[in-house]
Amino acid sequence: xxxxxxxxAPSRRSPVSILLAAFSITVLAILFAPIVVIVVVxxxxxxxxxxxxxxxxxxxxxxxxxxPMWMTATRISFLxxxxxxxxxxxxGFMVSVALVRSSFPGKNAxxxxxMSPLIIPKIIIAVGLYFLYVRMRILGTTFGLVAAHTLIAMxxxxxxxxxxxxxxxxxxxxAARGLGASPLSxxxxxxxxxxxxxxxxxxxFAFIASFDDIILxxxxxxxxxxxxxxxxxxxxxxxxDPTIAAVSTLMTLISVLGLWLVxxxxxxxxxx
Amino acid sequence: xxxTTFPIPAAAGRGPRRLxxxxxxxxxxxxxxxxxxxxxxxxxxxxxxxxxxxxxxxxYAEFFSEPVYWWVLGYTMVIGVVTLVLTLGIGYPVAYxxxxxxxxxxxxxxxxxxxxxxxxxxxxxYAWLVILGRQGLVNTTLISFGWIDEPMPFxxxxxxxxVGLTYYLLPYMILCLFSVMNNIDRNLxxAARNLGASPLRxxxxxxxxxxxxxxxxxxxxxxxLAVGMYITPALLGGPDQTTLPLVIALQINEALDWTLAAALxxxxxxxxxxxxxxxxxxxxxxxxWGGAR
Numbered sequence: 001x002x003x004x005x006x007x008x009a010p011s012r013r014s015p016v017s018i019l020l021a022a023f024s025i026t027v028l029a030i031l032f033a034p035i036v037v038i039v040v041v042x043x044x045x046x047x048x049x050x051x052x053x054x055x056x057x058x059x060x061x062x063x064x065x066x067x068p069m070w071m072t073a074t075r076i077s078f079l080x081x082x083x084x085x086x087x088x089x090x091x092g093f094m095v096s097v098a099l100v101r102s103s104f105p106g107k108n109a110x111x112x113x114x115m116s117p118l119i120i121p122k123i124i125i126a127v128g129l130y131f132l133y134v135r136m137r138i139l140g141t142t143f144g145l146v147a148a149h150t151l152i153a154m155x156x157x158x159x160x161x162x163x164x165x166x167x168x169x170x171x172x173x174x175a176a177r178g179l180g181a182s183p184l185s186x187x188x189x190x191x192x193x194x195x196x197x198x199x200x201x202x203x204x205f206a207f208i209a210s211f212d213d214i215i216l217x218x219x220x221x222x223x224x225x226x227x228x229x230x231x232x233x234x235x236x237x238x239x240x241d242p243t244i245a246a247v248s249t250l251m252t253l254i255s256v257l258g259l260w261l262v263x264x265x266x267x268x269x270x271x272x
Numbered sequence: 273x274x275x276t277t278f279p280i281p282a283a284a285g286r287g288p289r290r291l292x293x294x295x296x297x298x299x300x301x302x303x304x305x306x307x308x309x310x311x312x313x314x315x316x317x318x319x320x321x322x323x324x325x326x327x328x329x330x331x332y333a334e335f336f337s338e339p340v341y342w343w344v345l346g347y348t349m350v351i352g353v354v355t356l357v358l359t360l361g362i363g364y365p366v367a368y369x370x371x372x373x374x375x376x377x378x379x380x381x382x383x384x385x386x387x388x389x390x391x392x393x394x395x396x397x398y399a400w401l402v403i404l405g406r407q408g409l410v411n412t413t414l415i416s417f418g419w420i421d422e423p424m425p426f427x428x429x430x431x432x433x434x435v436g437l438t439y440y441l442l443p444y445m446i447l448c449l450f451s452v453m454n455n456i457d458r459n460l461x462x463a464a465r466n467l468g469a470s471p472l473r474x475x476x477x478x479x480x481x482x483x484x485x486x487x488x489x490x491x492x493x494x495x496x497l498a499v500g501m502y503i504t505p506a507l508l509g510g511p512d513q514t515t516l517p518l519v520i521a522l523q524i525n526e527a528l529d530w531t532l533a534a535a536l537x538x539x540x541x542x543x544x545x546x547x548x549x550x551x552x553x554x555x556x557x558x559x560x561w562g563g564a565r
Binding site: 020021023024027028029030031032034035037038041090091092094095097098099101102104110113114116117119120121122123124125127128129130131132135147148150151154208211212214215218219229232233236244245248251252255256258259 | 295296297298299301302303305306309310312313314316317320362365366368369370381384385386387388390391392393394395396398399400401402403409439442443496499500502503507517520521524530533534537540541544545548
């Protein structure tokens with residue numbers, strides 16, 4: 001493949017290809033630069049943001065750790081994201097099995113319905129749930145936010161698990177059943193282990209979808225019990241304080257860690 | 273290996289088939305969940321938009337009679353289209369370049385697309401606030417060099433909102449285009465060249481048409497996300513950059529006019545669904561989602 005590509009580029013050093021490379025590298029650099037800026041600023045020692053900073057300090061990380069408000073927000077974010085991952089995985093796994101392994105009228109409509117929270121503007125979902133939660137008196141509860149985040153995580157989970165189930169060789173399950181395994185033990189000893197990479201990826205996607213969400217948190221959390229993005233939002237509107245940069249750096253780190261884990265799992269499972 | 277060569281014991285053959293009939297029931301929990309937390313709120317929103325102590329079309333009437341709402345709707349759509357054009361114009365060459373690299377470089381450089389893609393949108397928008405704000409990096413740098421005395425107002429401009437949206441959505445576009453371009457058999461272009469086409473002709477007559485699914489999918493995704501975006505216009509824009517999501521949030525948080533908020537949400541929903549139905553004819557969603565992963 002690579003040799004084909006080599007011969008294909010007619011003249012590697014033609015002005016057009018140099019221009020294309022220069023343009024692309026610039027764009028990629030600009031895509032990455034703001035993240036670098038945030039990381040660098042988060043280590044600045046001064047009270048105001050300077051770039052490049054005059055030295056190195058962890059004072060904004062200390063400010064973050066020693067502030068109970070930030071700590072509360074962090075705890076809530078992790079709790080909500082974890083619960084979201086669990087709930088969306090349970091619901092998503094079951095519905096994926098139903099979608100992949102049976103046929104019934106309106107299956108395609110069900111699939112589109114399942115995917116639609118991904119496409120409909122999130123603000124509409126947020127407003128709808130806000131109305132609902134106010135009437136149900138569950139506005140600002142952890143459960144309410146977990147349910148909302150599960151809704152936006154479900155499309156990812158269903159996508160990943162369905163794809164894995166489609167490529168899953170069901171004869172392995174049948175073989176286990178033929179050898180005397182009960183449906184549940186076939187599921188436990190054959191299906192789950194083989195789907196483990198997809199399940200872990202789906203859980204990570206759901207976790208990050210919840211952890212990074214701002215718009216649902218903005219409508220559905222209380223000011224006294226915010227998520228991390230909500231707490232960032234509150235602070236951003238008041239003062240530009242490098243603490244936000246420190247928190248942002250940590251949030252980015254968690255997202256990148258999630259991405260790296262998914263990539264690692266894919267690599268390992270494609271090898272094995 | 274085909275099915276016939278694999279010995280399936282008779283008992284097991286019955287088992288799965290018997291089970292198959294039960295699988296639709298596995299949908300029940302998710303179905304209940306979606307009805308309660310998705311279908312019901314949307315229906316209730318529709319209801320709220322026409323009912324407030326009796327039938328009322330006050331929300332819709334206000335929308336259609338106030339030119340300012342028309343202006344906001346129009347502005348939202350224009351922002352969506354301009355963002356789409358910008359991300360497509362910037363993303364297409366970059367995706368093309370990335371696909372042409374050898375595998376190691378593609379993996380390394382895709383990280384520059386994937387890491388922003390995975391980072392929180394709020395963090396990435398906040399970064400632009402740090403860069404362009406009154407006490408932001410550009411202003412403090414310019415002042416420290418003595419080039420300007422007063423901070424320049426970068427924020428609260430159409431440009432700031434467009435920069436923020438384009439920056440936020442560019443990875444989506446690049447990933448959509450990349451996944452399609454990566455599957456194009458480049459021998460087709462080689463064949464075109466062999467048959468006497470110029471490189472430019474081979475590119476436009478063979479390559480570009482084959483990337484259509486990616487272009488449609490990316491454009492649809494970017495437009496939908498841009499139109500529904502709240503944080504970017506809220507943080508980087510000013511009063512002149514009011515989009516529909518901002519007005520909806522304003523009605524709920526400050527004006528406390530639920531009827532109008534519901535009516536505006538319904539209008540945004542109808543616009544999105546209409547675009548979705550239109551896009552359905554051109555976008556293969558299975559492929560798009562397969563690619564976005």
